[in-house]
Amino acid sequence: MENAPDPDEPLTLEEACKLIFREAIKPATLRAEARRGRLVIEKIGRRHFVSRRAIQEMREKARAEQRVEASPPPATYRVRKADDAEASEGMSMASIALDHLLRKAAQEDREKRKAEREARSPKRKR
Incomplete structure (x- = not known):
């Protein structure tokens, strides 16, 4: 039985793009989502991190906005x-x-x- 990944584990933007989005998007896209207020990014030192939970919340917001627009x-x-x-x-x-x-x-x-x-x-x- 596999252990599910920790939803609050910090991932660099690059790791998140690779692991979660299978390199379909770039870190710049995640930064743009943060500027739009849809994604919470943490800055630790000079690196930016995001959690699986934050990405899931961003995706839920995107779906909700699409329903309103649709x-x-x-x-x-x-x-x-x-x-x-x-x-x-x-x-x-x-x-x-x-x-x-x-x-x-x-x-x-x-x-x-x-x-x-x-x-x-x-x-x-x-």
């Missing part, structure tokens, strides 16, 4: 019968409200991660 705008819904007009309008309003809440939650999450990164990063004096 949903059609409410204006594209078609009313098939006059009797369904009221129900359809209610569904459209619910869809708009849900879309707004999901976008707001994603924005708040990005802002929270940015604040956490800034709090961890020492201020540099010039």
Whole structure:
């Protein structure tokens, strides 16, 4: 029986690209995801590290954002019968409200991660 890898084990960005993504992406892609607020990277000394757990969280966020983007705008819904007009309008309003809440939650999450990164990063004096 194999031992599962520790989800919090620090991997260099290069190792993560090789082991997790099978070299399909480069470390620059992981850095870009960190800048977007989707990935938590730890800097220890001059090296940057990431955990399997952080990459899993990044992938979950990417899937959630794709679901929001993939949903059609409410204006594209078609009313098939006059009797369904009221129900359809209610569904459209619910869809708009849900879309707004999901976008707001994603924005708040990005802002929270940015604040956490800034709090961890020492201020540099010039």
